[in-house]
Amino acid sequence: MHTDLPDPAILALIQEHTGLVTELRCTAGGFSSDLTALVGCEKGAFFVKAVRNRPGGRRDSLIRERLVNASVRSLSPPLLWDVEDGGWVVLGFGAVEGRDADFAPGSLDLPLVVDAVARVGRLPLPEVARDWRETRWDRFARDRSEAELFQGDSLLHTDVNPSNFLVGERELWVVDWSWPTRGAGFLDPALLAVQLIASGHTPASAEGWVARCPAWQRADPAAIDAFAGANSLMGEAFLARKPDAGWLRAMAEAGRAWAGHRGGGVEQGG
Incomplete structure (x- = not known):
């Protein structure tokens, strides 16, 4: 053995x-x-x-x-x-056989990934998840009312990255449900947008892809703006703790680019 x-x-x-x-x-x-x-x-x-x-x-x-x-x-x-x-x-x-999804511009995996995120957004919220309120971005929002925009009754994966989308010959699996939460349905598409930017997309291209998700289409643009700003501040905070971590730098840069595209500010609120 x-x-x-x-x-x-x-x-x-x-x-x-x-x-x-x-x-x-x-x-x-x-x-x-x-x-x-x-x-x-x-x-x-x-x-x-x-x-x-x-x-x-x-x-x-x-x-x-x-x-x-x-x-x-x-x-x-x-x-x-x-x-x-x-x-x-x-x-x-x-056990399933698959490879990590390719998020790069032009990848044939992109429609599959976007469809998978949309399917996550259509899952009913299970009773077990009702107390799993999403709060991780709250402290980076400008105020409490802005943080409330991140709340909702959708089941969220929240760990959207290429290694958690396994592409097989006939199927794509969404794996590593390590921290599912209950929140606004647009959050998973938003997190995919940041990952796409980190993989080489422009912010406009990334949003073009995630706009295929119904939860994104239903979202208040002001809520997306608020989340882009909060996510950027979170990325900067994490990078400040571990400035030598290349993946954190890539995510911080992507978050900053997306927040700038959305017209977000740079100052943290209470």
Whole structure:
């Protein structure tokens, strides 16, 4: 068996669901997991996500992903099993084959990605998500009334980036539902717009793509303006904490370009 597993205790924990593990290959994980891996075993193939069982954001995000999966299976691989003990919390998803989406100008993936974001926007808000109010951009809004524009009853993915859209031969999956929230439906299309700008689109081109999403079409332009400004300030704040992080710089520059396109200000409110 080939394995680069950092903690052998995980194998014992998941064995009831996997049987004999023949291969375990760690993948490039995100910030929300301590481990992501493709597992080959006698019971099939699984994609596994695990976090150490400690109170805090990583555990909370994995629990949210577990709870929301039943409501997003039309777009995301199904959660087939989950286990935890004192050391780890582990989710086992059906494994799918795909590559990261290409967000660059001219990419043939763009219509698929935009359609997927639109489909997310059409998902009913599950009861489990009613208390997951989106608040992360509130402190960057100019005032409370502006922050209220980010509120709504749509289920949001909020982690829109190329690695979370897997393109297969016949299907595209939206993966890594690590921090779903309830908010205004235009937020996911707006976050896609920023990612498109970071991938080389002009702000006008990026908005041209996301304008295909019904949630964007229904949004108050003033709400989009407010979010563009708040998102830009968030990007600048994150970059200030880690000025050497290239991806944060790219996102800050994209957010700044989009806010300028929308006519947004540069001063943070209370």
